Amino acid sequence: MRFVLAIVSFVIGVLLVGLGVGQRTVFAPPTSIVAATSGTNAAPVTVLPGSVLTANPGYQRINVSGSGKVFAAYGKTSDVDAWIGDAEHTTLRYDAEDASLKSRTTGSGSDLPDPKGSDLWYQEYDDARQFTVRLPADVSLVVMGDGSDAAPSDISVTWPRDTATPSVGPLLTAGGVFVLGGLVLLVWAFLHQRRSRGPRRRSGGGRPPRVRASRRAAAAGAQVPVRSRRGRRTMIAVPVLVAGALVLSGCSSDYWPSGGGADVTPTPTATATGAAVPDASTAATKQQIARIVSRVAEVAAKADADKDADLAATRFTGPALAIRKANYTIRDGDDKAQAVPAVAADDVCVALPQQTDTWPRTVFAVVAADCTDKKTAPQALTLVQQDPRSDYKAEYAVSLEADAQLPSLAPTSVGAAQLAPDTKLLALAPDAVAAAYGDVLSKDSESESADLFASDGDDLRSRIGKAYKDEKAKALPDTAKIEYSSEVPEDTALALATNTAGALVSVDLNEVEKVTPTAAGAEVNTEGAVKALSGVDSSTKGVTATYGVQLLFSVPPVGSDDKIELLGFTQGLIAASEVQ
Incomplete structure (x- = not known):
């Protein structure tokens, strides 16, 4: 009976192991x-x-x-x-x-x-x-x-495809248990049989058991062959090793039922992985913005070095393009003229896209060679994409003030709403900011708009403000006079909302200087950038020079006691000609 149980246990174990192996071979699902x-x-x-x-x-x-x-x-x-x-x-x-x-x-x-x-x-x-x-x-x-x-x-x-076979582990384990159980039963059966065939007493005189004769012969020094047990050990060791290997092979997580019952999708080795995709409807992701800025910087570097206005136009537009085109002409006529500030796009410090699914689209970014380096002023770029097939172009490229503090902005994945130029939600409508600030530059504290703007940290006032203009007028000879005026190009204000209900407002302002002679026969002489751009050495009619000023402001919401702060600016000569 013990042999029968051992055989049955062996058969069940082999069937279970075979079924488990078949789950990973013959019956394995496609990968x-x-x-x-x-x-x-x-x-x-x-x-x-x-x-x-x-x-x-x-x-x-x-x-x-x-x-x-x-x-x-x-x-x-x-x-x-x-x-x-x-x-x-x-x-x-x-x-x-x-x-x-x-x-x-x-x-x-x-x-x-x-x-x-x-x-x-x-x-x-x-x-x-x-x-x-x-x-x-x-x-x-x-x-x-x-x-x-x-x-x-x-x-x-x-x-x-999910190729997990959660039944393999249990099948192999159960099969191994049955195989080992069969081995135990087999050994037990052999031992029992051997004990039952041991030496017995005979009733009559007869020949002693053969085993005793063998022992006596061995004691007398004769060589008696000994029955080898190596074959039986091998027969036992092989199934044990096979069963152990099968059991151990079931340790993979794909061979066992998952505890949570959730579907597990295998992850293949990827030859290329995608960039992050935003959850909200924003104009661009942070990775896109970094790539766009890098392309703008690459074009700017090449165009500035070659003084190629056509190349610059592929990535610049509006006031940012106007100042570069004029700079190229000035540098052609004046070897001492400096190039416009380069776009250092090694590090994107701030990336704020517009919340939109339509066009035009706006993106605001603060870039620097190293955002952690406080010694160099970063640049603020306002980029616009006019239609789906166009590239983003920098409409504003502003150098931030040394102590400029940007207001709280939404994360890149959320983006910001673009406000209408005439919105009433701000302390001053975006399309009115440039004209009001131009009046402050002309009249300083006497301007009606002076109380709207913060004066602390405003370095531009000392450069081209009222005090500068008055000093320049006094330096002219009595045979000439200078007149100042401001012009605001239409449809150039761009405003992106901040977390404080205010807005980042980018605007363009043209400061015009007109120098004319006041005496008969007197001439106005030109020099430097004005001479290089106008192509006029001297004129009896006078010379007009237009300086483009790109401005970035933080405008508080309507009803706030905070003032409008100038965050950064870039200025440069964009036009010069003889007075007609």
Whole structure:
């Protein structure tokens, strides 16, 4: 009976172990789900919406095959749709029944810009044969060739599949227990059988047991063969080792039921990971802003070195471009003239995007070579993107005051609302700030707006304020006079809300100096930047010089006792000519 129990235990153990091993071999589930396109594609752009990418859980491995280069990029779905516009494009959808990608071509336009380097992309790949990402449902992927020919038609998406087999561990363990139990029963059966066959007394005289003869022969010095037990030890050791190995192999977490019962999605090794995606509808993420600023700085460095106004226009606009273009002309005519401050974008200290899904879009950033270095003044950039296919351009590039303290701002992932230029929610409407401050520069404390602005820490007043202007007028000879005036360009005020219900307001102010002779035959001589920009050495009519001043203010909310503070400024000659 003991042998029967041992055999039954062995059979049960082997069956359980075999079933456990089969769970990881013959009956193992596939390790991934693959969906591929079928057919041809004639459109220059293929779009994989977020609904396709998230059709199955886990990372998405994209494989694209085709002749020539393959470009891919992903961004917020609304941004991708806006960038494509009415251009002809193919949109893929996931068919769960046969795990394939179906295509649908829409749009009729053929005008598409170069997608490389677009500020809308979270990430882009120049050679996008294979890459792995993990994107949410509100992010879409675009795949293109060279932009003119049809996009690659052979695209597949691979998702990892949960290959956990929680029954393997218990099966292997139970099988090992039964195998070991069978071994114990087998040994017990052999021992019992041996004891039952031991020496017994005989009733009649006969030959003594063979074992005693063997012992006597051995005692007399004869060599008696001894029965080897090595075979039995080997037979026992092999199943023990096999069972032990099987039991130990079940230690993996994939072989046991999870305690919480939650689905576990395996994470494949990624060849490329995506950038962070914002939760709110903001104009750009922090990573995007850092990349945009880096591109602006790169263009600025090259344009400033080569004095290339056309290159500067690709990343600068408005007052920031006007001061650079004039500076290039001045430096061509005056070797001693200094270049405008460089854009040091090694470190982004502040990144504040506008809360919007439409265009134009505004982004505010404070950049520096090192945000922790208090010896150098950082720069504040106000960047604007006019439409989905345009790049962000710096409209304002302001050097911050040494002791400037920015108001409390929202985190980058939340962004800030852009206020209307004529909003009544601030102590002074954004489009009225420049004119009021220009009056303060002209009249100082006698200005009606003097009480609105804080004077402490305002270094610009000492540079171009009333005292400076009066001193410059006194220095002129009696044969000439100087007149000052201010001009405020239209539609240049940009305001982003702060956490204190106030706003960061960027404005542009033109300070005009007009020098004319007061005596017959007298001439006005020019020098330096005015001479280089106007091309006039002297004039009997007079000379007009216009200085552009970019200003950044912190404006408190309406009803606040706080004053408007000047946070930074940049000034420079932008125009000079003979009086007509």
